[in-house]
Amino acid sequence: MxxxxxxxxxxxxxxxxxxxxxxxxxxxxxxxxxxxxxxxxxxxxxxxxxxxxxxxxxxxxxxxxxxxxxxxxxxxxxxxxxxxxxxxxQAQLYQVIRRFRDGAEALSQAIIVLNKDWSLVWSNKLAQHFIGISWPQDEGQRLHNLIRHPNFLLFIQQHNFTKTLELVSPVNEQLMLEFTVSAYGTEQYLLTIRDISQIKLLEQVRKDFVANVSHELRTPLTVLRGYLELMDDNSATNTKVWQQAQSVMLEQTKRMDGLVQQLLTLSQIEATTKVQFEPKVDVPAMLAQLKLEATSLNSEKQHKLSFSIDNSLMVMAISEELRSAFANLVSNAIKYTPAGGDIQVSWQRDNLSATFSVIDNGEGIAPQHVKRLTERFYRVDQARARNTGGTGLGLAIVKHILSRHKSRLIIASERGKGSCFSFTLPAELVLSD
Known part of the structure; x- marks a missing residue:
């Protein structure tokens, strides 16, 4: 000393x-x-x-x-x-402040420190992405002058910060934000903002899923109930009525069974986290069998089906899932291509990878629908889907199957010129000659 x-x-x-x-x-x-x-x-x-x-x-x-x-x-x-x-x-204080700021910048939430009069003291960089506030440029500005939304003004005027505020981002309409205010020290507030867009989207998907399942099951159940109630009347149980009723009930029962089976398939795929690939899947043989099935399915519409298959191209995969993906894409092309159309199925090498594609010359799909086709129960045309017996789950199943096989579905379509649905399995899953 x-x-x-x-x-x-x-x-x-x-x-x-x-x-x-x-x-x-x-x-x-x-x-x-x-x-x-x-x-x-x-x-x-x-x-x-x-x-x-x-x-x-x-x-x-x-x-x-x-x-x-x-x-x-x-x-x-x-x-x-x-x-x-x-x-x-000062150096120690600077280190503490820097650690605080680094920690605040690493958070997935926007952090804003405010005075009691709602003037900006400090904010992390995410605040600019969420609500357009930038520090230190906006330091000292009142927050309600920067976020001019009636609900936000009401939120800070009420001073009831036990509740949160949900608001669309003022700089990006695609973002749904949740605002939370808490006391920070004695004379300041801490405003945290988190992106809840994905949560809201999942909530909407869940609601849509429940609504769509209920709707899909209600129609065949209503038909079955109607015929069963009709059969309670002995005068209506003649042979002609019974034959008609049996045919319709059988059709609706198959429709319900197909829906339940696809839901179970989708649930099973999502629930299985461990993927065990079979060492060798004979895709050419699988597609040869699929060609026979497609020809039978095509007997009514008489499309021109052509298969271009590399008979030496084998892969490691889950055979049942891969077959389901192939079948969904081919059957969709047959269902939604007008009669007499042209459908081309291809399984070829692409450098070291393997590409499967289904090309049709049908009506095509508008751009706003393309990005949503793999959503559960999403349909471009509800009426046409019901006429073809579609459930709206086929492409959702394909999407999950391809994700498990380290691939993704690529959709290219133009109105009036047809569509191309394709995916590529990576080289690590492709067996050499």
Missing amino acids: RQLLSKKKVYSKIALLFCVMAVVGFISNSLLPALLILSVALLLWHYHHLFILDKWLWQDRKLSPPLTEGIWGKLFEAIYYQQRKERRK
Whole structure:
């Protein structure tokens, strides 16, 4: 620990100087002039060091103290010591602030620190992406001047921060945001904003799923119930009515069974996290069998079916799932291509990968529908889908199957010019010749 400046030593030295100068003045018979000269010299010496101190503190860039002796040397050292101590504290404080900011920047939420009057103190970078606020450019701005939405103004005026506010982002309409305010210290607020777009989307998908399943099951059940109620009347149970009823009930029962089976398939695929590929799947043989089935399915519409198959192209895969993906894409082309159309099925090498594609010259699909085709129960044309017996789950199943096989469904379509549904299995799943 540094020693304090000793008053006794300082005063003793000054007294000794004046005593010596008094003796010299007495001997030279000029006591008062000698003491005056000493006083002026001491005063000039102190002012000289004051100027040195002022220059060091305000002009010099070097951190080390000026070199001098005596009490001023000790004073310079003391100031230098305090400066070093303050710099260490500032460096520690800077590290704490930097860790806080790095932590705030790493969060998946926008963080905004506000004064009691809702003026901006600090925000992380995500705040600019969510609501367009940028720090330090907007520092000091009132938040309700930056977010001009009636619901937000009402939210901060009510001061009921036990609840959250859900609001569409003012800079990106695709984002749904959740605002939460909490006390921060004694005179500030902490506003956190998180993106709940995905949560809202999942909620909507769940609602749509329940509504669609209910709707799909209600129609065949209503038909079955109607015929069963009709059969309670003995006068209606003649052979002709029964034959008609049996045919319709069988058709509706198959429709329900197909829907349930596809739901179970989709549920099973989603529930199975561990993927175990078969070491060798004979895709050409699988597609040869599929060609026979497609020809039978095509007997009514009489499309021109052509299969271009590389008979040496084998892969590692889950055979039943891959067959389901192939069958869904081919059957969809047959169902939704007008009679007499042209359908081309291809299974070929693409460098080291393997590509499967189904191309038709049907009506095509509008761009706004293409990106939603793999959603469960989504249909471009509800009436046409029911006429063809579609459930709206086929492409959703294909999407999940391909995801498990490290691939994805690519859809290219243009109204009036047909569609192309394709996917590519990666080279790691393709067996060499």
